[in-house]
Amino acid sequence: MAAKSHEAYRESVAGRADVADTPELLGYYEELGALAAGALWTVANKIEPWQPKASSVPVLWRYRDLREHVLRSVDLVTPEKAGRRVVYLNNPGRQDVAAAVGWLYSGLQVMRPGEAASAHAHSASALRFIMEGRGAYTVVDGHKMTLGANDFVLTPSGTWHEHGVSEDGTTCIWQDGLDIPLINALDAGFYVVHPDLKQAVTHPVNDTSALWGGVALRPQASAWSKSYSPLFKYEWAPTYDALVRLSKVSEGNAFDGTLMHYVNPVTGGPVMPTIGASMQLLRPGEHTLAHRHTGSYLYQVAKGRGFSVINGQRFDWQERDIFCVPSWMFHEHANMSTTDDACLFCFSDLPVMKSLGLYREEALSENSGRQPVAPA
Amino acid sequence: MAAKSHEAYRESVAGRADVADTPELLGYYEELGALAAGALWTVANKIEPWQPKASSVPVLWRYRDLREHVLRSVDLVTPEKAGRRVVYLNNPGRQDVAAAVGWLYSGLQVMRPGEAASAHAHSASALRFIMEGRGAYTVVDGHKMTLGANDFVLTPSGTWHEHGVSEDGTTCIWQDGLDIPLINALDAGFYVVHPDLKQAVTHPVNDTSALWGGVALRPQASAWSKSYSPLFKYEWAPTYDALVRLSKVSEGNAFDGTLMHYVNPVTGGPVMPTIGASMQLLRPGEHTLAHRHTGSYLYQVAKGRGFSVINGQRFDWQERDIFCVPSWMFHEHANMSTTDDACLFCFSDLPVMKSLGLYREEALSENSGRQPVAPA
Amino acid sequence: MAAKSHEAYRESVAGRADVADTPELLGYYEELGALAAGALWTVANKIEPWQPKASSVPVLWRYRDLREHVLRSVDLVTPEKAGRRVVYLNNPGRQDVAAAVGWLYSGLQVMRPGEAASAHAHSASALRFIMEGRGAYTVVDGHKMTLGANDFVLTPSGTWHEHGVSEDGTTCIWQDGLDIPLINALDAGFYVVHPDLKQAVTHPVNDTSALWGGVALRPQASAWSKSYSPLFKYEWAPTYDALVRLSKVSEGNAFDGTLMHYVNPVTGGPVMPTIGASMQLLRPGEHTLAHRHTGSYLYQVAKGRGFSVINGQRFDWQERDIFCVPSWMFHEHANMSTTDDACLFCFSDLPVMKSLGLYREEALSENSGRQPVAPA
Amino acid sequence: MAAKSHEAYRESVAGRADVADTPELLGYYEELGALAAGALWTVANKIEPWQPKASSVPVLWRYRDLREHVLRSVDLVTPEKAGRRVVYLNNPGRQDVAAAVGWLYSGLQVMRPGEAASAHAHSASALRFIMEGRGAYTVVDGHKMTLGANDFVLTPSGTWHEHGVSEDGTTCIWQDGLDIPLINALDAGFYVVHPDLKQAVTHPVNDTSALWGGVALRPQASAWSKSYSPLFKYEWAPTYDALVRLSKVSEGNAFDGTLMHYVNPVTGGPVMPTIGASMQLLRPGEHTLAHRHTGSYLYQVAKGRGFSVINGQRFDWQERDIFCVPSWMFHEHANMSTTDDACLFCFSDLPVMKSLGLYREEALSENSGRQPVAPA
Known part of the structure; x- marks a missing residue:
């Protein structure tokens, strides 16, 4: 039986692995395998990608x-x-x-x-x-x-x-x-x-x-030192109200529109150590610019209808639809109504990215910051 | 001219200074004075009091x-x-x-x-x-x-x-x-x-x-890393509402009633590094137990009428009156209305006490936790 | 072709999934699959194990x-x-x-x-x-x-x-x-x-x-706010010296012997946000008690010879050997020399477990705290 | 008897108080005094100085x-x-x-x-x-x-x-x-x-x-969460050694020479919440530039001889002499030996300044950064 090839990840770039199989090497690889080991150069380019390639797909x-x-x-x-x-x-x-x-x-x-x-x-x-x-x-x-x-x-x-x-x-x-x-x-x-x-x-x-749930108030009689928020419930009405008020005093962010993170009121940090959540409002007709960042994001449409372009693919959404943005994929959101705002709830592993020092962010520089959309 | 006595702070307690003046010592003290120095035992008991003796008086x-x-x-x-x-x-x-x-x-x-x-x-x-x-x-x-x-x-x-x-x-x-x-x-x-x-x-x-000012929400588009709260204004209406709601689900604290600290929403900490503030609600007829703690406290009556007993002295108050509780003086508050709640705004140097590790607290153990009131 | 069974993870325990395949359900599962979805009860017991079952094996x-x-x-x-x-x-x-x-x-x-x-x-x-x-x-x-x-x-x-x-x-x-x-x-x-x-x-x-690298000293002229230690190099000589000194004043820990974590001197925290490291000394003849905890650990023998029992399996080691302890597997270490100490270097994802609130620890309660060793 | 003047702090500067006494005002002041109150404009310029004026003097x-x-x-x-x-x-x-x-x-x-x-x-x-x-x-x-x-x-x-x-x-x-x-x-x-x-x-x-006292090591078996350092003793020999090593790889700071702060190894912060300490080395012949900052500093000469200029006054020191630098006074230090280094131990309330957000610093900009010295 022919030995398995180990050339799959070769790259002809200085500083990267580019080793051709030889009979001697194939024998060496087999010996290493028997020792619960392997030769790094056969996998180095695979395990050290130039940038993240999420196995998740946009859905x-x-x-x-x-x-x-x-x-x-x-x-x-x-x-x-x-x-x-x-x-x-x-x-x-x-x-x-x-x-x-x-x-x-x-x-x-x-x-x-x-x-x-x-x-x-x-x-x-x-x-x-x-x-x-x-x-x-x-x-x-x-x-x-x-x-x-x-x-x-x-x-x-x-x-x-x-x-x-x-x-x-x-x-x-x-x-x-x-x-x-x-x-x-x-x-x-x-x-x-x-x-x-x-x-x-x-x-x-x-x-x-x-x-x-007071505004910037902490009860004297209650102590809290756990790693998650003691405010277990986050209600829609005050959140939506806060977004509307915020949208009136702030331009928001070119990539996120008017977005607020839900926080642990005791610390100002994320609601839980491993899961963060946010609600974002898109003004009538608002179409954000594309950017990408590390972390995995699951959106649920809380209000309105619109579309998102994720990794060059357009997804039309309406209330209660769910969609995901995998790590390091460009994404932009658009509110298709010219009269009503749209709101997207999102939860993610952003706190994990932040805690572990792995958060990176990049704006799309070409095409005026909007992705070309692939034909369906 | 007779030399100044240095015996003012003598205490006859083991471990404390108890040195009588002698002519030789008085001469020694004078020499030290000329060197911008002094003998510790002449002031030790003064500068190391058994417990705080605030120079402020209740007013x-x-x-x-x-x-x-x-x-x-x-x-x-x-x-x-x-x-x-x-x-x-x-x-x-x-x-x-x-x-x-x-x-x-x-x-x-x-x-x-x-x-x-x-x-x-x-x-x-x-x-x-x-x-x-x-x-x-x-x-x-x-x-x-x-x-x-x-x-x-x-x-x-x-x-x-x-x-x-x-x-x-x-x-x-x-x-x-x-x-x-x-x-x-x-x-x-x-x-x-x-x-x-x-x-x-x-x-x-x-x-x-x-x-x-959202409930447990942080705006994505704004960063804040200063040592004080970016929420400069704290409004009465939502604060009072929060106190009323809190008073319905929690007994509060025997010494403070229903008390909420104003916080920096970015951190959950005090509004400024050197000054903290709180609002507290006393239910109709509520009379708190006496305790004392370090720190200096200035109260303003935001609502209602009642009295406070501070260091054994009774002070009757009504809306917009101001009174103070100096450090380490026993205090208790009473709402004199049997139908309406009363609210006390307070600002203090509590954040200083906490930052510097100087906060101490003690309940009054005698007299069922209430101070005997000195006749006026 | 016969439809795939979805019964693999059934458990007959209250609160756990225990659904038998039926033709109707198998059809339902197929429909869900076409929607990029599935029925939780077919996988619930798999994805919610009673306790961690690491896929890594001790090596x-x-x-x-x-x-x-x-x-x-x-x-x-x-x-x-x-x-x-x-x-x-x-x-x-x-x-x-x-x-x-x-x-x-x-x-x-x-x-x-x-x-x-x-x-x-x-x-x-x-x-x-x-x-x-x-x-x-x-x-x-x-x-x-x-x-x-x-x-x-x-x-x-x-x-x-x-x-x-x-x-x-x-x-x-x-x-x-x-x-x-x-x-x-x-x-x-x-x-x-x-x-x-x-x-x-x-x-x-x-x-x-x-x-x-001073002892409890911070240079005035250098600032550091990155998430990892600025002390890039950790030397063996002072570390070993510190362990020996520590072993003379402290019993250490029944499970770890005399163990010191390498830290970021600016914060006292781990050397990097995702990888922690430690060096531990086992006194001559010392045999630690068994415990298990979350996190993955890779040991390198820095000095001496001994053995470790990991998940009931004994591994004999000597200088420069490497072995691993997967998450939640009981482990204990023994120094086989009666005259010399032994030292184990270890790096792990412990900072990840701590940051994400996932660290758990448990002592072995049976058998006087030592694992029975499976015959080779 | 003539009423006390209240004009002592007048300043003729826009935004500052500049109120002349009148009989009516003096009467008003007296009435306020009887209410445990006063008129701010009589003391405003005193209590809001343009910059700190320490009552301490250099000694x-x-x-x-x-x-x-x-x-x-x-x-x-x-x-x-x-x-x-x-x-x-x-x-x-x-x-x-x-x-x-x-x-x-x-x-x-x-x-x-x-x-x-x-x-x-x-x-x-x-x-x-x-x-x-x-x-x-x-x-x-x-x-x-x-x-x-x-x-x-x-x-x-x-x-x-x-x-x-x-x-x-x-x-x-x-x-x-x-x-x-x-x-x-x-x-x-x-x-x-x-x-x-x-x-x-x-x-x-x-x-x-x-x-x-290990270099960047934390003992596993000991927990510590108090606000002060568990390393109670800081020894001279390793400190001096660290300063010498530091002086060989770093220019230090123009104002402080080669200075290291003693820290709490558990946190990297000051040794105690209210008192910080440092040791600084001046190379042979080194003469630092003048700066000033908030906080009160007491120096003890640990080694060598030299002089300091504090608020324009020169103080010559040698081993074991003690001198102080009050808040916001310019100061500079000089090692008078051309062959030996000099070391200054210092303790201060710097942690208080930092905790309370009151630290400010300023270099002397005139005279090439060195103070003219007043004739003795």
């Missing part, structure tokens, strides 16, 4: 396509058997790790009035963004929060948490966002089912909003 | 007493000659440094519609708490902020700032709070008059509230 | 096995063609990413007197631990450092760096440790070859040791 | 003048009666607070072989710099440290500490440096005598040097 998931399937799961499986009825987003480039983009998981979960998932805790960090329905609630370490459309809630690493829909609510669908693929990749995933499958609500409902 | 300044005098200054001096028309609070124990308590300065300033103070900058940090009138505004480094009763605004160290009242406003009175005595004591006071005596407004009015 | 690489192959590369390839002559360690569980353990790369590089690698920069962070030879040097951003056995040097993310051996030296072998697999996994890898293939030495040789 | 204390008096205290008072036999430095501008400069206390303490001071704790922070003698030791929270000339040791806020000289030592003299005046000024001083007047030594002698 847009249309809500009108997914919604029916999500609802159908209600009839197909019971909560008891399925644990949770969730359709997860499976990026074609990341199927092996069940990721929507990069190391981020996303799933659309459905729940009927009166149902509740069993309580559990895991070292993964999670958030839940409500897409439709009334009566959703989440309990985190004894704090119960009621949730409406476009609200989102944290269920941070290590917290007991459970989701439910009240008896007098309607069927609810939400997006779950997690760093499960990252945590697994880092060999740091722990999972515990609550001994009672349910936790007691030990605080007044929505108390975290009263404690930590 | 309550009644607004009904001061208001007339403040208004009268309008007729007595011109802004041009006086710089600012201010009645400052002069703690009887701190007259030499013009302090209201500890190293904190406080003054009541009055301004008529259409007037404005000249712009300046200083290394002292300042805040301004509006007591009455309409149309007050402050400009800080080109940001203009409009101010209503119980709003407060920062004019941090090193910023160009100026105060005014709009033409269509009414005569305004506010409290200025500064760390001037501290900055002078630390030999770090700089003062500059703006070359034009007035600065340009270079941003939309009240833009800092739109930029930094 | 010991004997230096006496590898040395000859490393040296042979000198004859097999030229530096010009190979870039660098390196034998990298290829963990059988991580071959796809060329990692020694977890997301850490390790390679043994050889260089002859008078040779130098071309200068480059990358977003990966690297260190270099000298195994044998005289005359090795490294240049980092214009700072040249000379290196002896058991010294290690940082070439942090974004720095220009190059390695060489002086004309009057001997053939040198060292270990390169990098986070290349992690950086690639996070889609954040950039690589630049220096335009001149070589950088100028712009500072006195070994100046960083004079600037930042 | 040089010659050791040859003080030494005899320090030794004489041994015969004059017993340790039991005096507590400690200390001659403190009494800046003529700061006699009321027993300070050597600004808010810093300094005293020269003497102790005979076999003597020990009683153990106590206080909220003041202290350091002790050995001037002469053998056998000095200090115990801090159970850690005993032996001390030689030019070593210094921390006794941080809140720690139990005591000083002594071993039976086989010689009479020792050292400088005590404390922030007592600052702590008193901030009304934050607490003092406790140890119940046994003596504490047990609970750790190996000099263990903190073994634990925390």
Whole structure:
């Protein structure tokens, strides 16, 4: 049998590996293999790329396509058997790790009035963004929060948490966002089912909003030193209001429009150590310039309709659609309405990039800062 | 002439200085004096007290007493000659440094519609708490902020700032709070008059509230790394609302009731490095337990009426009265209304105590935690 | 063709997914697949493991096995063609990413007197631990450092760096440790070859040791705010001396013996944001207790001989051998000499675990804290 | 009796107060005084100076003048009666607070072989710099440290500490440096005598040097989160060695020569929150340029002889002399030897200036950066 070629990554550039196979070398490679080793020059150019080449691909998931399937799961499986009825987003480039983009998981979960998932805790960090329905609630370490459309809630690493829909609510669908693929990749995933499958609500409902949801106020009676935000719930109404006010006093950023990061009010830092979140407003007709940066980003359309150009490909979106921007791919966003603003919710691994010193950013310099769009 | 006695601070306690004067020692002390030196044992017990003995005394300044005098200054001096028309609070124990308590300065300033103070900058940090009138505004480094009763605004160290009242406003009175005595004591006071005596407004009015006043939101387009809060204005309405909401979900603290610290939203820390501020709500009939802690505190009654017991002395207060709690004096607060809440604004050098590791706190253990009140 | 089974990860435990395939479900799964989606319950138990199951396996690489192959590369390839002559360690569980353990790369590089690698920069962070030879040097951003056995040097993310051996030296072998697999996994890898293939030495040789290598001293004339240590070189002699002194005053830790982390002297934190390093001393006859924790660890024996038990498997080691401890595997170390101490150098992704809040630790509670060793 | 004038601080500058006394105003001032208040314009220019005007004056204390008096205290008072036999430095501008400069206390303490001071704790922070003698030791929270000339040791806020000289030592003299005046000024001083007047030594002698005195190494087995350095002792020999090495690779700073700050190895920050310390080396013949900055500085000559020009006044110094530089006074240092280096130890309130955002610095721009010296 012919020996495997080791020439696949040769580059004829000074400072890069460019070694041709020889019978002697092939024998050498085999000996190294037997020692759990290899010759760097056979893989150096592969593992030291000139710039990031994400295996994730840009994808847009249309809500009108997914919604029916999500609802159908209600009839197909019971909560008891399925644990949770969730359709997860499976990026074609990341199927092996069940990721929507990069190391981020996303799933659309459905729940009927009166149902509740069993309580559990895991070292993964999670958030839940409500897409439709009334009566959703989440309990985190004894704090119960009621949730409406476009609200989102944290269920941070290590917290007991459970989701439910009240008896007098309607069927609810939400997006779950997690760093499960990252945590697994880092060999740091722990999972515990609550001994009672349910936790007691030990605080007044929505108390975290009263404690930590003041404008630039910190309650004297409460200490907080955990690595995640104690303000578990981030509501849509005040966020949208803040964006509108901001858009009136600031031009925003050429690449991001009017964008605000959700923060941990105790530190001003990201909501969780591994997942950040933001909401951005595009003014009527606004079309941002293209830039690219490291990190993986999953967007959900909270309001309006428009399109994004990602890596030269155009994706048209409307409310509740989801799309992703993989690392180091140029992207720009456009609001197609001339009268209404559009809002994009986004969660990402930006805090990871920042903590590890890996964030890089670059504007598109050609073509007046807009990408040529490839024909469909 | 008889030599000065050096026995004033003797204590007959093991580990403390207890040296009697002798002729030889008195001669020795004189020799040391000539060398710009002294014998430690003559002052050791004085400079190493068992616990803090503030030179400040508890004082309550009644607004009904001061208001007339403040208004009268309008007729007595011109802004041009006086710089600012201010009645400052002069703690009887701190007259030499013009302090209201500890190293904190406080003054009541009055301004008529259409007037404005000249712009300046200083290394002292300042805040301004509006007591009455309409149309007050402050400009800080080109940001203009409009101010209503119980709003407060920062004019941090090193910023160009100026105060005014709009033409269509009414005569305004506010409290200025500064760390001037501290900055002078630390030999770090700089003062500059703006070359034009007035600065340009270079941003939309009240833009800092739109930029930094969201609930747990950080604007992407604005960076901030200064040591003080970029949210210069803290408004009364959302603060009071937050206190009311907080009082419904939390018992608060036995010593402070429902108290929230104003924070720098970028860091979660104090609004300025040398001055902190808080607003606290006392429920109808609430009477807190007594405790004491290091730091100097100046209170202004923002709402309601009640009394405080400070170092065993009772002070009755109503809206807009000002009183102080010197370091390490026991204090407790009571709301005398059985139907309405009361609110106390407070600024202090608490951030200094914390930064320098000097904060200590102690509950009153006797008498069920309430101070016996000395007869007036 | 029969549809693929989706039952592989079923668990019959409350709160976990336990859904049997049905024809209807298999059809549903196919439809989801066409939408770049899937049903969570088919993968939930896989992606939410009860605890970490590292794909890396424990490996010991004997230096006496590898040395000859490393040296042979000198004859097999030229530096010009190979870039660098390196034998990298290829963990059988991580071959796809060329990692020694977890997301850490390790390679043994050889260089002859008078040779130098071309200068480059990358977003990966690297260190270099000298195994044998005289005359090795490294240049980092214009700072040249000379290196002896058991010294290690940082070439942090974004720095220009190059390695060489002086004309009057001997053939040198060292270990390169990098986070290349992690950086690639996070889609954040950039690589630049220096335009001149070589950088100028712009500072006195070994100046960083004079600037930042004092005991608890910071040079006034130099500022440093980068995320990595400015003390690029960590020398063996003072480190070993410090360990010996420490071992005389402290019992150390039951699991780690006498262990010191190398730190960034400017912050006291890890040497680089993604890679930490430590040196540990085992007293004669010392045998630590077993514990496990998250993170991936690569050890190099700096001194002595002994064995480690990793996940129930015994690995005997001697000077310059390399072995790895994958995440969450129990491990214990023993010094087999009754007269001499043994020292283990280790680099790891511990700073990543700490930054992201993923560090967990557990002692072995059974068997008096020592693992039963599986028969070979 | 004539009313007191209130015109003392008038300035005829736009933006400054310039109000002449009138009978009406004098009456007004009196009324305000009765309300514990005053008119700002009578003191504004005083309390808002254009720049710092320290009340401290530059002083040089010659050791040859003080030494005899320090030794004489041994015969004059017993340790039991005096507590400690200390001659403190009494800046003529700061006699009321027993300070050597600004808010810093300094005293020269003497102790005979076999003597020990009683153990106590206080909220003041202290350091002790050995001037002469053998056998000095200090115990801090159970850690005993032996001390030689030019070593210094921390006794941080809140720690139990005591000083002594071993039976086989010689009479020792050292400088005590404390922030007592600052702590008193901030009304934050607490003092406790140890119940046994003596504490047990609970750790190996000099263990903190073994634990925390490695070069850029942190012991795994010891945690530390206090606000001060766990490396209580800073030794002369490695410090001098580090300065010499530094002086060979770096030009240093035009104003400071070769200066290193002592740091807390856990954080890289100052040794204590309120007191910083540094050692600086002046090369043979080196004469630094003049600058000024905020903060109060007390120097002790550790080696050599030279002079300093402070606020235009020349002070000649030699080994063990002490001198001070008050805030915002120009200063420059010169080594008068053409063959030997000179070293200056300094402690200061620089960490306070930095924490509170009050540090400012300015080079002398005239006269080629050197001060004209006033005739004596």
